Amino acid sequence: MKDVLLDVKAVSKRFGGVAALKGIDLVQHRGETLGMIGPNGSGKTTFVNVISGHIKPNSGSVTFDGEAFGGSNPFRIAKAGLTRTYQAVRVFGELSVRDNVATALVDARDPASPESVAEIAEWLRISHRFDTRAGSLTLMEQRQVELLMRLVQKPKLMMLDEPVGGLSSAEVRTMIGVLSELKGRCTIFVIEHTMKVIRELADKVVVLMAGEKLAEGPPAQILSDQRVIDQYLGTADA
Numbered sequence: 001m002k003d004v005l006l007d008v009k010a011v012s013k014r015f016g017g018v019a020a021l022k023g024i025d026l027v028q029h030r031g032e033t034l035g036m037i038g039p040n041g042s043g044k045t046t047f048v049n050v051i052s053g054h055i056k057p058n059s060g061s062v063t064f065d066g067e068a069f070g071g072s073n074p075f076r077i078a079k080a081g082l083t084r085t086y087q088a089v090r091v092f093g094e095l096s097v098r099d100n101v102a103t104a105l106v107d108a109r110d111p112a113s114p115e116s117v118a119e120i121a122e123w124l125r126i127s128h129r130f131d132t133r134a135g136s137l138t139l140m141e142q143r144q145v146e147l148l149m150r151l152v153q154k155p156k157l158m159m160l161d162e163p164v165g166g167l168s169s170a171e172v173r174t175m176i177g178v179l180s181e182l183k184g185r186c187t188i189f190v191i192e193h194t195m196k197v198i199r200e201l202a203d204k205v206v207v208l209m210a211g212e213k214l215a216e217g218p219p220a221q222i223l224s225d226q227r228v229i230d231q232y233l234g235t236a237d238a
C-alpha cells in the first residue's frame with residue numbers, strides 16, 4: 001500500500017458570499033510531487049491556507065502524516081512537518097542570511113545541525129551570501145534563502161505557492177533544477193501558473209476551477225485535456 005502523507009476530505013471554505021472551496025478531496029503520497037493549477041481566484045492559495053492551518057475551513061478534514069488537523073492551528077501542523085512558502089517572498093530584509101536562518105532554526109521542531117545547514121546552503125549555492133543583508137539580494141537569491149530557511153526545519157511536506165513568480169526565464173530554468181533536486185529531500189506540493197514547472201516536476205496535477213476540482217491526473221494527460229485547455233490553459237492566466 002502506498003504511504004499517504006496528506007489526506008484532504010470534503011474541504012469547503014466560504015468568504016462571505018464567495019465559495020472559495022467547494023468540497024475538495026485530495027490525496028498526496030509521500031515522495032509524490034503534486035502540482036496544483038487553475039485560474040486566478042480558483043481557490044489554490046485558500047486551499048494551501050486551509051491545509052497549513054492559516055484558515056479554518058467551514059467543513060471537511062485534513063489528515064497529515066496520520067494525524068488529524070481541523071485547520072486553524074499553523075503551529076501544530078508546522079511542528080508535524082508541514083512547511084510552506086508564499087507568493088510574495090518572506091525573508092527578514094534587515095537581517096543577514098545567517099540571522100534569517102537562525103530565526104528558522106529557533107522555530108524548528110527538530111533543527112538541522114550546523115553541518116547540515118552548511119550542506120543545504122552549499123547545495124542551494126547561497127553560502128557565499130551568509131553575511132549579506134537579505135533585503136539586498138535578488139528575488140532569485142531571496143527565494144533560495146527562503147528554501148534554506150524552510151529546509152533547515154526538516155519538513156516532510158513543502159508547499160510552494162508560485163515559486164517561479166517574477167523570475168527571469170534563465171532563473172526559472174535554474175529554479176526547476178533546484179526543485180527537481182529538492183524532490184530527493186522532501187515531498188513537494190506546488191502551485192504554479194508556469195506550465196513548464198508543472199510538466200517537468202509534477203507526478204500528479206490537480207486543476208481547480210471556481211473552488212471545484214475540474215481534473216486530476218498525470219501532467220501529460222491533464223495538460224492535453226480539452227476541458228482544461230478550454231477553461232484554463234487557453235486563457236490569459238496560464
Ligand SMILES: Nc1ncnc2c1ncn2[C@@H]1O[C@H](COP(=O)(O)OP(=O)(O)OP(=O)(O)O)[C@@H](O)[C@H]1O
Binds near residue numbers: 020
Ligand atoms: N481573505 C479573503 N477574504 C475574502 N475573499 C477571499 C479571501 N481570500 C480569498 N478570497 C476569495 O476566494 C477566492 C479564491 O481565492 P484564492 O486566492 O484562493 O485563489 P487562487 O487560485 O490562489 O488565485 P491566484 O492564482 O490569483 O493566486 C477568490 O474569489 C478570492 O477573491
